[in-house]
Amino acid sequence: MSAAPNPVIDQRDTTRTSDPHLIKDGDGTGTPGPLSRIAGKPKTMLLIAVVLVAVVSAVVTGTGSGVWPSGLTADVQSPLDDLNRWLVDNRTTHPLFLYFLLHISNTAESSVEGVLSLLEGLGFIGVTLAAVLIAWYAGGAGLHRRALRTAGTALGTFAVVGLLGMWEPAMETLALMIVSVAVSAVVGALLGLVAGLSERGERILRVVFDTMQVLPAFAYLLPFVLIFDIGTPSVFVATVIFAAPPMARLTALGLRGADPAALEASASLGASSLQQLFTARLPLARKQMLLGLNQTIMMCLSMVVLASLIGAGGLGDEIFTALSTVDVGLALPAGIAVVLIAVWLDRTTAAAGEQLDDPAGGHRGAWYLIWPGMAVAVGGSALLGSLLGRQTWPDAWTVSISEPVNSVVNWIERELGSGIPVLGGTLTWAENFAIWVINPMRDVLLATPWWAMLTLAGVLAFRAGRWRATVTVVLALSAIGVMGLWNRSMDTLSQVLAALVVTLLIGFAIGILAARAGRVERLIRPVLDVMQTMPQFIYLIPVIALFSGGRTAAVAAAVVYALPAVVRITTQGIKQIDPSALEAARSLGASTGQQLRQVQIPLARPALQLALNQGLVLVLAIVVIGGMIGGGALGVDVVKGLAKGDLGLGMTAGIAIVCLGLLLDRISQPATTAKERAEASQ
16 A cells, blocks of 8 residues: 555555545546647647747737736735634634534544543553554464564654654654544545445535645645634644545445445345445445555645644644754654654555455454453553653653754755765755746746736646636636736746656656566665655655755655656556557567657556646645745745734635646646546446
8 A cells, every 4th residue: 555645556556646635536547638639639739839829929029918917806815814803803702613613623622632641641662562563463463474574664663753752742643643534534434435325426526526636735724724723623624624535535436346246146135225335335345445544544644744834733843843944953853753654554554455355364363352462461561661650752762863964964065065076066956957947937937928828728728628627727827816926826836847847757767667677666666655655744854955945945845756656657557558569569670669659658648647647736735835945936925824824825825726736637637528437437
């Protein structure tokens, strides 16, 4: 199973991604991409050419204006500020808060505090033993390699977390994680039942999930800060809504993919619809549901870490504090702890999924003996720790790596930043990339007349998804202009396009190489597995050490974050080419290069189009977060809005980011036809 925050096609399941909001209904490889469809339409090509000529002429000659007309803007911030003031003034008196929202807030806080108290009561010995035993049971509850490896991963994770002095923040993060995962899984499963058993429910929820999948994580935080204020309740609600869709989609996929023969046999025995659900559909959907749980867990971890901006505390707060002062040495221990926890959770749920193929494996059948024994062992170890006065991880057992890490970072900045002969260095590269790539892209976008941008986007959207996509794209782009955020949105878009170009160049090259050389694929698979488990926040730490912040650092983080998705989708697309087509090319004397250019790449075009779509959405997510390290534009507006309570600024920037996400997704991912959707749901 793959991990959460990157949408990476997993080796064991070709329909999913590591960011489950990016899961599509079908396999994503059966619909021609917009570029290929456009290329086959001469009239469309002519129309696009006319638009491009008009745009280029306007830019070169200086006619037209890239600035959105002030007469077409509206003051959106003031009403939002007024709403914020009303919410602040009425949180303790209005019936909506007293009889509904306040109960959600209090329940969230009490639940998280209760779980945290339980973890603290178990002590570091009890928590570590519980994690090891759960991982061991998920791996098969035996002495075989899989169970011992999974248990060893858990033991190593919590040992390193303690040694780095991150035990208390890690427990805060785990407490919020446990509550959020439990609620997200229940909500997602219920929505999955609706989508899996009802055609109308599936149609309604598909639209909702398709929209949610393009929303960056920041977009989920702002509305709930507005409602619940900064703190645990807003983090909890945002995390549940962010993480429930993968569980829902994969539950629905499992229910709809149930073996018809099994359902027919159940019906022939006189089972009612409800009996069929519990005795046939749900058991047959277990593997997909566990896959959804894996994705939900990873999504929860990603959001809980990122939500430190609105008072989540825990490991995310340690990272945010360090990033705000550009202290890599302070951020790295918390970052390592987050990555290790993500790997432990991913490996544990992956092992449980593998066990479904062999339910009798190990000693899991004797669960009624194993679980009580595990409970006794954990309780006994917690009692022992309490008697020995070892509830928290001892300070004497910690190791500080902050000073050595900062020394290394200083050496990198001094020696590799600009001191490499001829080549310059990372800081020089960052500056030149901004000057020669990002700035020209931004200048072209800002100089392009707004009407030309709307026209070009509308044409591309029409060829990609017909009128529905066209209306969505034009309205999204217009909303950005109406809010007065045209220039800042074009700045963000320039960074997204720059990052996308680099991501596709590197990702396609590595993906094609991995598809043609099995050894390369085996070598990079562990690296991709680790990268895809890392929450978004973590990618900012190494780029600060190399590029010292700024727009290039944000672009670099976006490239690294999106790369696993592009590589894996490309590899899979190339490998799934019909062998008979390659054999025919060889029989005609085609060389290796000709086979690649004339057979494999053309036939893999739908997969490459999917890689483009996933890369765009992922790159946007990180470029926005890059506002924390100097990326500027919309990202910094969102960060300021969250950090300073200026929700008028933050909400408008967040809405503009959502509009950009919809624009990029609709242009790069064509809508499927009704017939294709029906086939995909079978």
